[in-house]
Amino acid sequence: MTHQLIEDYGLIGDLNTVAHVGLNGSIDFFCFPNFDSPSVFACLLDSNKGGHFSIAPEFDVSRNSQLYLPDTNILLTRFLSKEGIMETTDFMPVATKDGVCRIIRMVRAIQGDISVKMECRPALDYARAEPETVLENKSRNAVFAGSGLTLRLQSAIKMRASDNGVEGRFTVKEGDCSAFMLTCGECDAIAFTEEALLIAQAETVNYWRNWISKADYNGRWPEIVRRSALVLKLMTSRKHGSIVAAPTFSLPEAIGGERNWDYRYCWIRDSAFTIYAFLRLGFKDEASAYMKWIEDRFRDCGSDGSLRLVYALDGGTDIDEQELDHLEGYEHSRPVRIGNGAHGQLQLDIYGELLDSIYLADKHVHKISYDAWMNVTRTVDYVCENWQQADDGIWEFRGSQKEFLHSRLMCWVAVDRAIRLAYKQSLPAPFSRWKEVRDEIYYDIFNNFWNEKLGAFVQYKGAETVDASALLMPLVKFISCADPRWLSTLDIIGERLTSDALVRRYNVEETDFEALDGSKEGSFTMCSFWYVECLARAGRAEKAHLLFDKMLGYANHVGLYAEELGRDGRHLGNFPQAFTHLALISAAVALERFR
8 A cells, every 4th residue: 555644635424434535545544333433444554454445546647636526525536647537536425314324436537448446455443353255246245244343345346355355456438437335334235326326426415515505604715614614514423413523543743753642532622612613604503413412411420510521422431542552553653542541631621612612502502401501500610619720731731730821711711601691691690709710710810820021921830931722812802812911922922832824832842741752743733723813813914814824725635634734744643633624714704804
């Protein structure tokens, strides 16, 4: 297999799970039945053992390209050479109630007669189980079974068994089409005819175009904003209403480093911000479904009103971290991890993000119920009792708790939004206590996190360093965009953490956290979009527009972003990352509002 970069992939999905399709025509990552289920293909993490489903011409390709059909999540991959032009169209029909998952791949010869090779080699249960392969229907169907799963590959060509999978060679005549359909789940064979596949494609096109047509955005960057909305929707569970932080696991933040985390879960922080982005664009159904999911989490919260910071998509809590020693990792970045040990951390900021989303949902979607409000009051009381604690922070430092500015800020947001909501809806609340705590947090931030010598709000109490998460201070309405202390902080962040449009979370060289492994950290794309929005709100529109346009140039070929950009500009970390795309949407909207 030809090695692919993280940014060499487009994404298709059915609102239960996704598949990563490379520029080389190979599906190298796919989990089933859900985002957080074991992998079926994980060649992205191990080119030998991980498993893949590839379709590519047998000629030497001079150029590859990918694009989405406009306003859809249907992906087209094009191969060009002196011998002709071939295209594959990949999509997953949106999940139906029967739970059947389908990956449909249609191969067309645009010019010339094209010789093609197909390989499908599932590696079940994170490549820990080899499937039993049976060929049926005169070798035009292949059934893979193992580890409690059944997969069926239906094909227009004859296949043969090969290396724990199947392969086939065939020629597509100019103007003709050949197709494959991988069906996952226990079901009878779904109709595999040209007519059925074209109907499935038309229905999928209609679904995505009808959905994105509801987007309320008429600004300067409609295509990239719609693409960000479409990828956020792809990372939303239709079954549960929850939202994954990213649909991959163990893609490294630094090549060869150890910070290889599993992001296929619903973080309260990330998902709450995603709802904010959806509401910004007018997508109310997604906000409503997420609020129902959150209400269920409230029912399971601790007796003191505390919540976990991360959950499985169905609300489960069994996400203990494990290491997969048999996988080599992306570019030998080990260990390969599934599950996430951060679930046991204390991250007090999640309550601010959550209460902000509840406040906005009440305003735009539906009024909060009695039961939900009773649970909210318990949670706000928990914040009032615990806001002064040291915690692990937004960046999930392992092994070093501190009193972080961002956590303190978001505790203020939690209490502030609860007060606003209670007044707005005439809800019962201990107003005097909540107001007292809110004001106490406010003064604490100004008295203990403002460094007069530095001229900035610092990363944590007693620090001499700044953190990009401070960029959220004006965005959550804690401080005026024109406040001299804020403008000074913005300037210091610009001096110390930015390189042109690229913004680092913090300076690794100035940080003493035990969790850091010594690897060189790149820039975090969501921080870049926070910076752009802060510039726009501060009246620096020209610079904000320039940096925003520059950041758009760092997207991959189909407009997607990973978590991080390395020092060489490569995409790093899990891909694509919801936080980046929601921050992009927020920045684009702000640029229109404050121009």
